[in-house]
Amino acid sequence: MPSPHLTSKLPDVGTSIFSVMSQLAQETGAINLAQGFPDYDPPRPLLEALARHVLTPGHQQYAPMPGLPRLRDAIAAKTARLYGYQPDPTTEITVTNGATEALYAVLAAVVRPGEEVLILEPAYDLYGPAVRLQGGVPVYVPLSRPDFRPDWDRVAAALTPRTRLVLLNSPHNPTGAVLTPADLDTLAGLLRDTDTLLLSDEVYEHMVFDGAQHQSVTGHPELRERAFVLSSFGKTYHATGWKVGYCVAPPALSAELRRVHQFVTFSVSTPTQHALADVLPDADLYDALPAFYQQKRDLFRELLAPTDFGLLPVPGGYFQVADFRAVAPGLDDVTFARQLTRDTGVAVVPLSAFYHDGQDHQLVRFCFAKQEATLRAAADRLRG
Numbered sequence: 487m488p489s490p491h492l493t494s495k496l497p498d499v500g501t502s503i504f505s506v507m508s509q510l511a512q513e514t515g516a517i518n519l520a521q522g523f524p525d526y527d528p529p530r531p532l533l534e535a536l537a538r539h540v541l542t543p544g545h546q547q548y549a550p551m552p553g554l555p556r557l558r559d560a561i562a563a564k565t566a567r568l569y570g571y572q573p574d575p576t577t578e579i580t581v582t583n584g585a586t587e588a589l590y591a592v593l594a595a596v597v598r599p600g601e602e603v604l605i606l607e608p609a610y611d612l613y614g615p616a617v618r619l620q621g622g623v624p625v626y627v628p629l630s631r632p633d634f635r636p637d638w639d640r641v642a643a644a645l646t647p648r649t650r651l652v653l654l655n656s657p658h659n660p661t662g663a664v665l666t667p668a669d670l671d672t673l674a675g676l677l678r679d680t681d682t683l684l685l686s687d688e689v690y691e692h693m694v695f696d697g698a699q700h701q702s703v704t705g706h707p708e709l710r711e712r713a714f715v716l717s718s719f720g721k722t723y724h725a726t727g728w729k730v731g732y733c734v735a736p737p738a739l740s741a742e743l744r745r746v747h748q749f750v751t752f753s754v755s756t757p758t759q760h761a762l763a764d765v766l767p768d769a770d771l772y773d774a775l776p777a778f779y780q781q782k783r784d785l786f787r788e789l790l791a792p793t794d795f796g797l798l799p800v801p802g803g804y805f806q807v808a809d810f811r812a813v814a815p816g817l818d819d820v821t822f823a824r825q826l827t828r829d830t831g832v833a834v835v836p837l838s839a840f841y842h843d844g845q846d847h848q849l850v851r852f853c854f855a856k857q858e859a860t861l862r863a864a865a866d867r868l869r870g
């Protein structure tokens with residue numbers, strides 16, 4: 487029987503670099519500093535809450551489509567506490583299967599064929615393909631070197647009447663760059679009097695260092711009127727495998743997101759939402775995160791200081807980007823990442839994976855969301 491002919495909708499897209507490098511790490515026994523996930527467990531009260539709710543009769547069936555009311559109430563209170571704006575839990579908060587589903591559902595909800603979506607590069611790997619699956623046109627604007635901050639003149643020049651959406655990510659994956667209040671004001675000026683929407687990926691909101699504050703778009707009265715703002719409990723609670731996130735957006739935008747969300751997944755795991763609703767009011771858990779991650783960042787940088795890696799500044803997030811030109815002159819980043827994994831036993835992600843055209847700047851990304859012993863073991867190998 488001849489097999490049916492199928493033309494791929496994403497012919498140029500292979501398996502995600504995070505899966506590829508994690509698999510290579512597993513095959514070779516390398517320490518996995520590639521894919522971004524912690525090697526320590528969520529807070530004990532959260533695990534105990536999940537165990538409790540899994541055993542609670544009545545907590546095993548579908549949750550309400552937009553999310554459990556008690557979890558949305560807790561998200562509203564947390565947003566008000568941190569960013570000075572209390573979203574209406576009924577109309578402005580939607581619980582999603584991770585930020586991943588929220589990103590996809592927002593793009594599917596608002597981007598029509600031929601419309602443009604502005605993406606600052608380097609960028610998280612799903613943005614471009616998810617735009618293209620809607621028939622949208624990703625318009626890539628490079629972040630400025632050396633600090634990977636937005637060049638607003640270039641953003642302004644890339645905006646057109648066809649720009650449906652601007653995608654922001656702060657703290658930024660992979661570079662850790664964080665936006666300032668002035669950045670948000672400038673963007674607000676650029677979008678004023680347009681119909682362009684904003685999608686703000688803030689999954690690393692609790693990882694901002696050196697006394698700086700996360701500038702959430704939810705805290706910006708003008709921008710939030712046109713914005714979908716995303717967060718991820720996977721990052722906040724060291725539980726990337728739980729796949730729960732949420733989106734804060736004005737009622738009309740949330741309504742469009744929900745039209746899609748209800749048909750992509752309908753709802754999110756019920757006992758998991760109950761467990762998150764139990765712990766979210768405990769602000770100490772997330773207030774501790776900047777210091778917790780800053781200590782890991784500082785330790786990892788200190789451990790790598792004797793090596794020839796050029797360590798870029800890390801104002802936020804949980805990744806260290808490093809220039810390897812002095813370690814392996816002339817090597818491309820994919821080859822270097824594979825060699826480092828196979829020969830040195832430390833898996834990393836090549837930064838070219840974050841560029842739509844595979845640009846190679848001879849940079850790799852290390853994830854430092856690891857136990858001290860893991861970071862020390864990796865550093866021993868890297869110094870060897």
Ligand code: PMP
Nearest residue numbers: 584585586610659689718720731
């Ligand atoms: N956006 C960025 C920038 C990320 O780094 C990640 C995850 N690693 C996601 C979105 C996806 O978040 P989640 O795991 O909640 O789906």
Ligand code: GLN
Nearest residue numbers: 504505520521522523659
């Ligand atoms: N966001 C994680 C990273 O950047 C990976 C998530 C995934 O594997 N899809 O490493």
